[in-house]
Amino acid sequence: MRRSRGRAEQPRRVRPAPAVVHRAVRVTAAACAGFYLFRYGLDRPVAATYALFAAVALGVLARVEGAARTRARTILWTLPCAWALVCLGTVLAVHSWAAALGMVAVGFAVSYGSVGGPRMVGLANGLQLLYILPCFPPYAPDTLSQRLLGVTAGMLLLAAAERLLWPEPAPPDYRGRLSRAALALAELADLAADACAGRAAPPGAVTAAADRARAGLDDLRFSRVPVMERPAGAGAVDRALTHCAAALRYTGPQLLRILRLARPYPGAARLTAVTAQALRAAAAGLPRAGPVPDTGVVERELAAFDTARTAVPDSTVVPDSTDDAGHAGHVGGTDHAAGTGYADRTDRVRPALGTAALDSAEGARFVVRAVRVGRRAPLPPDETPADQRPGPFWYAYDPAPLLWWRRFRANLTPRSVAFRNALRTAGALGAARLLAGGLDLSHGFWVLLATLTLMRTSAADTRTTLRPALVGTALGAAATAAVLLVVGEHPLVYALALPPVMLIAFSAGPALGPAWGQGLFTLVVALVFTQLAPASWRLAEARVVNVATGAAIGLLAGLCAWPRGGAQDLRRRTAGLLEESADAVRETVAVLTGTGRPGGALRRARRSTLLTEAMYAQYRCERHDPAADGPNWQAAVLAGQHAVRGAEPLLARIPPGTAVPHRGGARALLRHADDVVAAFRRQAAALRAREPAGAAQPAVARARAALVAELDGTPGPGADGRVSLHAVDVAVWLAGLLDDLQQIHEPG
Numbered sequence: 082m083r084r085s086r087g088r089a090e091q092p093r094r095v096r097p098a099p100a101v102v103h104r105a106v107r108v109t110a111a112a113c114a115g116f117y118l119f120r121y122g123l124d125r126p127v128a129a130t131y132a133l134f135a136a137v138a139l140g141v142l143a144r145v146e147g148a149a150r151t152r153a154r155t156i157l158w159t160l161p162c163a164w165a166l167v168c169l170g171t172v173l174a175v176h177s178w179a180a181a182l183g184m185v186a187v188g189f190a191v192s193y194g195s196v197g198g199p200r201m202v203g204l205a206n207g208l209q210l211l212y213i214l215p216c217f218p219p220y221a222p223d224t225l226s227q228r229l230l231g232v233t234a235g236m237l238l239l240a241a242a243e244r245l246l247w248p249e250p251a252p253p254d255y256r257g258r259l260s261r262a263a264l265a266l267a268e269l270a271d272l273a274a275d276a277c278a279g280r281a282a283p284p285g286a287v288t289a290a291a292d293r294a295r296a297g298l299d300d301l302r303f304s305r306v307p308v309m310e311r312p313a314g315a316g317a318v319d320r321a322l323t324h325c326a327a328a329l330r331y332t333g334p335q336l337l338r339i340l341r342l343a344r345p346y347p348g349a350a351r352l353t354a355v356t357a358q359a360l361r362a363a364a365a366g367l368p369r370a371g372p373v374p375d376t377g378v379v380e381r382e383l384a385a386f387d388t389a390r391t392a393v394p395d396s397t398v399v400p401d402s403t404d405d406a407g408h409a410g411h412v413g414g415t416d417h418a419a420g421t422g423y424a425d426r427t428d429r430v431r432p433a434l435g436t437a438a439l440d441s442a443e444g445a446r447f448v449v450r451a452v453r454v455g456r457r458a459p460l461p462p463d464e465t466p467a468d469q470r471p472g473p474f475w476y477a478y479d480p481a482p483l484l485w486w487r488r489f490r491a492n493l494t495p496r497s498v499a500f501r502n503a504l505r506t507a508g509a510l511g512a513a514r515l516l517a518g519g520l521d522l523s524h525g526f527w528v529l530l531a532t533l534t535l536m537r538t539s540a541a542d543t544r545t546t547l548r549p550a551l552v553g554t555a556l557g558a559a560a561t562a563a564v565l566l567v568v569g570e571h572p573l574v575y576a577l578a579l580p581p582v583m584l585i586a587f588s589a590g591p592a593l594g595p596a597w598g599q600g601l602f603t604l605v606v607a608l609v610f611t612q613l614a615p616a617s618w619r620l621a622e623a624r625v626v627n628v629a630t631g632a633a634i635g636l637l638a639g640l641c642a643w644p645r646g647g648a649q650d651l652r653r654r655t656a657g658l659l660e661e662s663a664d665a666v667r668e669t670v671a672v673l674t675g676t677g678r679p680g681g682a683l684r685r686a687r688r689s690t691l692l693t694e695a696m697y698a699q700y701r702c703e704r705h706d707p708a709a710d711g712p713n714w715q716a717a718v719l720a721g722q723h724a725v726r727g728a729e730p731l732l733a734r735i736p737p738g739t740a741v742p743h744r745g746g747a748r749a750l751l752r753h754a755d756d757v758v759a760a761f762r763r764q765a766a767a768l769r770a771r772e773p774a775g776a777a778q779p780a781v782a783r784a785r786a787a788l789v790a791e792l793d794g795t796p797g798p799g800a801d802g803r804v805s806l807h808a809v810d811v812a813v814w815l816a817g818l819l820d821d822l823q824q825i826h827e828p829g
Contacts, residue, residue, distance in 0.1 A: 098592070101588060101591050101592060102588050103246070103247035103249070104140065104587070105583075105584050105586075105587035105588040106246055106247065106584065107140065107239070107242035107243060107246045107247070108136055108137065108140035108141055108239065108583075108587055109580055109584045109587060110238075110242050110246060111136040111140065111235065111238035111239040111241070111242045112132070112133045112136035112137055112140070112235065112238075112239075112583065113133075113579060113580050113583065114238050115129070115132030115133060115135075115136060115231065115234045115235045115238050116129045116130075116132055116133040116579075117129075117576070118132070118234070119132055119230075119231060119234070120612060120613070121576075125227055125230075125231075127221075127224045127227040127228060127231065128227040128228070128230045128234070129231065129613070130214075130231065130609075130613065131167070131214070131227070131228045131229075131230075131231030131232045131235065132231040132232070132234045132235035132238070133231075133235065133609060134210065134214055134235070135163065135211065135231065135232040135233075135234075135235030135236050135239075136235040136236070136238060136239045137210075138206075138207040138208075138210040138211055139156055139159065139204075139207045139235075139236060139239055141587055142206040142207045142209075142210055142533075142534070143203055143204045143205075143206060143207030143208070144202075144203035144308070144309060145200075145203055145204070145309075146203065146252070146307065146308075146309030146310065147249075147251065147252065147309065148248075148249060148250060148251035148252070149243050149244050149248030149249050149250075150244070151251075152240075152243040152249065153240040153241075153243045153244050155200065155204075156236055156239055156243065157236070157237075157240055159204060159207075159208070159236070160233065160236055162208060163208070163211050163232050163236060164229055164232065164233075166187065166208060166211040166212040166215075167211055167212075167214075167225075167228050167229060167232055168225065168229075169183060169187070169212060169216075170183070170211075170212045170213070170214065170215030170216035171215045171216075171221075171222055171224075171225050171228060172222065173216055174215060174216050174217060174218060174219075174220045175220050177514070177515060177518025177519060178515070178518075180216040180217070180514055180518065181511050181512075181514040181515040181518065182511070183212070183216060184212065184213070184507075184510045184511045184513075184514040184529070185507045185508070185510070185511035186507075187209070187212045188209060188503075188506050188507035188509075188510040188511065189503045189504065189506070189507035190503075191205050191208045191209055192205055192209075192499075192502055192503040192506040192507065193489075193492075193499055193500065193503035195499050195502070195503075196315070196488055196489060196492045196497075197314060197315050197485065197488065197489075198313050198314030198315060198316075198319060199308050199309045199310070199311050199313055199314070200309065200314075202308065202309075203308070203309055206533055206534070209506075209529075210530065210533070211232065213510075213514075213529045213530065213533070214526055215228060216514065216526075217517070217518075217525050217526045252307065252310060253310075254310055255301075255306060255311065255312050255322055255326075256322065256367045256368060256369070256455075257367075257368075258297075258300050258301055258306070259301065259322065259325055259326060259329065259364075259367050260364040260365075260367040260368065261297050261300070261364075262294075262297035262298055262300065262301055262326075262329050263329060263360045263361070263363050263364035263367070263448065264297075264360070264361065264364045265293045265294040265296070265297035265298075266294050266297070266298075266329060266332055266333055266336060266360050267357045267358075267360035267361045267364065268290050268293065268294070268357075269291060269293075269294045269333070269337070269340075270336055270353055270354070270356045270357035270360060270441065270445075271354070271357045272286060272290055272340065273336050273340050273343060273353045273441075274350045274351075274353040274354040274356075274357060275350075276339070276340055276343030276344075277339065277343050277344070277345065277349040277353055277434070277438070278345070278347065278350035279345040287340055291337060291340075294333055294336070294337075295333070298329060298330055298333050301326045301329065301330070315484050315485045315487075315488035315489075316481055316484060316485070317454055317457075317476050317477055317479075317481065317484060318454070318455050318457070320454075320484070321451045321452070321454035321455035321474075321476075321477070322451070322455050324447070324451040324454075324473070324474070325363075325367075325448055325451035325452060325455065327722065327726050328444050328445075328447035328448045328451055328726070329444070329448055330722075330726075331440075331444045331447075331723070331726045331727070332356075332360075332440075332441050332444030332448065334817075335437050335440040335441035335444060336353075336356075336441050338437040338440075339353060339434065339437045339438060339441060342433055342434045342437060343434070344431070344434070346431055346435070346438075348386050348389055348390060348435070348438075349386075349434055349435055349437075349438040351382065351386070352382050352383070352386045352438045352439070352442050353438050353441065353442070355378060355379050355382040355442065356379065356441050356442045356444075356445045359374070359376075359378065359379040359442075359445040359446065359448070359449050360445050360448065362374035362375070362449065363445070363448045363449050363452045366449075366452045366453075366456060367452055367455070369456070373452075373453060373458045374449045374452055374453065375449070375453075376446055376449045376450055376453070379442055379445055379446050379449065380446060382442065383439065383442050383443065383446065383734075386435070386439065386442075387439065387734070390432075390435045390806060432806060432809050433809070433813065435806070436806075436809055436810050437813075439734070439810065440730070440810075440813075443730035444730070446730075447473070447730065450474060451474075454474060454476075454477045460474070460477050460478075463475070463478055472729075472733070473729040473733070491688060491691070491692075492692075494692075496650070496654065496657075497692060497695070498692075498695045498696050499695065505536070505638055505639070506533075506536070508638055509532050509536055509634055509635055509638035510529055510532060510533065512634055512638070513528050513529045513532045513630075513631055513634045514528075514529060516528070516630065517529065517627075517630070522623070522626070522627055522630070523623045523627075524610070524620075524623050524624070524627060525627065527606075527623075527624060527627035527628060527631065528627045528630045528631040528634070529631060530631065531550075531627065531628040531629075531630070531631025531632050531635070532631040532632070532634050532635045532638075533631075535547060535550050535595075535631065535632050535635050536635030536636075536638060536639060537639065546595055547632050547635075547636060549594055549595045549596035549599075550595040550596065550598075550599045550628070550632060551599075551628065551629060552596050553595060553596030553597060553598065553599035553600035553601075553603075554599045554600060554603055554624065554625055554628045554629075555625055556596075556600045557600030557601060557602070557603030557604050557621075557624075558603055558621035558622070558624050558625045559621070560600070560603075560604055561603055561604050561607040561618075561620065561621040561624070562618040562621040562622075564604070564607070565607070565616060565617060565618045565620065565621070566618055570615050572611065572612050575611045575612050576612055578608055579605070579608045579609065579612075582601070582604055582605055582608060583605050583608075585601060586598070586601030586602055586604070589601065590602065599628065603621070603624050603628075606624070607620055607621065650696065651693075651696050651697060651714060652768050652769070652771070653768075653769065654692065654693050654696050655693055655697075655714060655717045655718065655721075655765075655768055656765040656766070656768040656769045657693075657765070658686070658689045658690060658692075658693040658717075658718065658721040659717065659720065659721060659761045659764055659765040659768070660761070660762060660765045661682070661685050661686040661689045661721075662686050662689075662720070662721040662724035662725065662761055663724075663757075663758040663762050663765075664685070664686065664758075665682045665683045665685070665686035665724055665725060665728055666724055666728070666754060666757055666758055666761065666815070666818065667682070667754055667755070667758045668680055668682040668683065669683065669728040669731065669732060670740075670750060670751060670754035670811060670815075671751070671754075672732065673731060673732070673735050673737060673738070673740035673807070673811055674738065674740050674741055674750055674751060675737060675738025675739075675741070676751060683725065683728055683729075683732075686721065686724065686725050687725050690718075690721055690725055693718055693721065694718060697714060697715070697718055712768070712825050713824060713825055716821070716824040716825045717764075717768070717825045719821060719824075720761075720764075720818065720822055720824075720825065723817065723818060723821050724761075724818055727814045727817065727818070731810060731811060731814060734810075735807045735810065735811075739807050740807040740808050740810070740811045741807075741808060750808055750811060750812070753815055754815060757815050757818055757819060760781045760819060760822055761818075761822065763781075764781070764822055764825060781819055781822045781823055
């Protein structure tokens with residue numbers, strides 16, 4: 082026992098992952114091959130320098146993910162941009178101020194390009210280096226051809242290495258995750274259909290299926306997906322995949338609600354069975370080689386079910402229980418089919434069960450439509466009324482350049498994380514270039530490289546990274562000075578040492594942290610520059626000074642520009658999302674009851690959702706004090722998402738002006754909508770005021786109690802069953818939003 086405990090207390094040895102070692106081999110092979118070819122084979126030191134740093138920029142600083150073919154293709158597509166940056170840097174190197182202004186422009190443009198998707202995020206640092214290197218003295222436009230030749234050779238060699246040396250297999254993509262989640266929900270829908278048909282499930286089957294469905298939906302969270310595999314691009318395909326994930330998340334709770342309320346209901350059983358078929362068709366169509374699904378069957382069944390359940394007048398009640406998905410206060414009513422013989426409780430619940438079946442089928446229809454957009458299949462004309470546009474699939478009807486323009490324009494605001502990060506990066510790199518030129522620092526591009534690689538999105542993260550990076554640089558500089566003093570001017574020794582040292586640096590650095598990375602990279606650049614020109618131990622001194630200068634600039638930039646990173650404004654941004662979601666709720670109910678017209682609130686809430694999701698994603702990448710973490714931020718973001726995603730199918734299914742309860746007319750439903758809006762605004766105010774968790778929950782509880790008390794009971798029949806049941810659908814949505822708000826007080 083004592084021996085085993087001693088073994089457990091031993092520090093765990095950190096080993097580089099095989100993929101990291103394979104990448105290090107590819108970068109080392111490409112960089113050294115290009116460097117040696119031009120330095121010793123063709124005697125072109127300028128081309129040798131650019132060949133090596135081009136391979137390092139795209140292989141180490143950049144993050145090019147995917148299968149080997151995808152990596153190689155991305156590198157080749159980047160070549161024209163690399164040429165443009167090298168040409169621009171060469172021309173602007175004539176003056177320090179010109180180079181600094183160019184650095185500001187390039188730094189902002191490349192960093193802001195990250196709004197275009199994860200591939201742009203991954204390429205950003207590598208592209209920055211391709212401008213940084215030529216924008217420093219000597220100003221030598223006559224060597225531009227050699228620089229372009231070296232960059233081209235380095236990138237071509239890296240692309241070849243990606244294909245030939247331990248080519249990476251294709252990672253699990255987001256389509257596979259969506260397919261597995263859709264299949265899990267289809268299994269859950271089968272059980273829900275059986276329950277509505279009166280067939281009992283085997284013991285434990287529902288619980289197991291629900292667990293698999295929750296796990297599948299949880300696997301769609303971007304925090305569980307590698308950055309480069311997230312469908313976050315501006316094009317229609319990536320938007321459709323994200324929309325598909327949101328529709329699946331919407332469908333899951335509806336299926337759980339069916340299982341909670343399930344009782345014999347043949348119409349709901351048929352509709353839920355069709356929902357399962359649609360989900361399976363979507364799962365099969367998500368892979369690029371699968372059959373493209375069709376929405377015809379589920380749309381026909383939706384129309385038939387809605388017509389059948391509203392054939393005669395109905396009345397409404399709200400059960401006072403809470404279902405498994407957390408949606409309490411569901412609306413129920415008497416059975417519209419006479420002579421069924423069900424108990425009163427069964428009759429009172431069936432309208433709520435019908436609403437749940439409709440909601441799940443609508444969710445499945447949205448999933449299938451999103452899959453069709455993701456497969457670039459033709460869609461029918463947009464049926465969204467002109468006064469309610471843009472519809473949920475607006476992006477499927479716009480050309481790609483317009484989608485990209487809208488994405489870039491939407492983020493040109495200080496509320497955007499991408500805009501802030503671009504300003505911070507541009508300011509820091511511009512200041513570093515101006516300072517390096519003004520002080521005439523030797524190898525001044527190391528200053529910008531240190532700023533670029535050590536600066537983080539928050540001052541706390543930057544400060545945490547600086548200490549090990551500076552310690553590692555100092556130790557690496559000491560080792561470099563010792564090597565230069567002992568070896569002296571013997572280029573052959575440095576040429577032989579470069580490949581193994583580079584391989585170790587690029588393998589051990591990612592696994593052991595910034596101290597090892599900076600220290601070993603210091604030794605690598607020393608081995609490179611000693612082969613280009615005679616060098617003394619002062620090269621190590623220059624490296625330490627430059628890295629310290631760059632690190633200080635990065636720290637100052639982090640302190641001056643949004644020092645708290647995503648945490649600084651996540652609270653304000655989430656509060657804004659709840660307020661704009663409240664406006665969307667009020668406007669949606671007004672349109673459905675015929676008491677108002679669309680005013681763009683849903684569109685603004687949709688845009689606010691995108692901005693808040695981006696800020697939350699950055700927040701998740703930063704370090705935070707758990708004691709000051711605030712409420713459950715994910716629950717707050719989901720409350721805003723559900724307001725938007727729930728309004729879209731209601732507006733698509735319910736004609737304007739038809740969701741009028743038979744008791745109290747539109748005023749009753751609008752009053753409940755106002756209560757929900759007030760609860761959203763109270764929660765937003767609590768977030769802004771940094772009130773303790775749960776401060777807004779009494780207002781949420783009062784709004785939910787008022788909704789239940791007003792709609793509970795069995796009032797007299799109305800003139801039109803369809804009018805009554807459409808009001809049921811809206812009331813269920815409002816009750817679900819209140820339940821979403823009740824989750825915000827839980828610890829994050």
